[in-house]
Amino acid sequence: MGALRERFWELPLASLSKPEWEALCDGCGRCCLHKIEDADTGQIEDTNVACTLLDTGTATCRNYKHRKAFVPECLQLRLSIMDDVPWLPRTCAYRLRHEGKPLKDWHYLISGDREAVIRAGVSVAGRVISEDDAGPLEHHIVDWESA
């Protein structure tokens, strides 16, 4: 990983280097879960069903570097699509910074502790099921924002 500027997470998203952008993720794992979009209303429902690559115990990608080769539809968050992903959790570091808000105090860049996201109840670690075992997504709708 390249050099990260001091307190880079307080800088505008547009000014972040690639390593800084990558380092901003809090690792909650929420964007690695399937969503269901209502064809008529466009409304999006969350599920507790994880991408096949997600380690459901730690909420980390098991092959982040090569994930696109295995899951071509994996969403790559970038600045240009930030207005098109309203389903990102309110706590997502990218969403917060896109909205000009500070990171949460449990974010590892603030707390210095990668596990703090779990203790804060934000991580999906241990709370999801792999798509390989889940069956129909409709059976797994959850409301993470009030979970």
Ligand code: SF4
């Ligand atoms: S929802 Fe945001 S903070 Fe959480 S894993 Fe996805 S990109 Fe990272």
